[in-house]
Amino acid sequence: MTFLTTTAVKRLVVDLLKSIAKQTTNTLDDKAVEILEKQLFP
Numbered sequence: 494m495t496f497l498t499t500t501a502v503k504r505l506v507v508d509l510l511k512s513i514a515k516q517t518t519n520t521l522d523d524k525a526v527e528i529l530e531k532q533l534f535p
Contacts, residue, residue: 503533 496502507530514522 507533 507526510526510529514526
């Protein structure tokens with residue numbers, strides 16, 4: 494379970510969410526991913 498809390502996994506999740514958010518037409522999800530990234534990587 495400690496694997497899920499590593500920086501590499503967090504970065505992977507953020508990158509995946511960014512790529513998914515780019516495929517949509519609204520900017521709300523882009524802002525949500527940005528906030529998540531700031532919380533995970535201060």
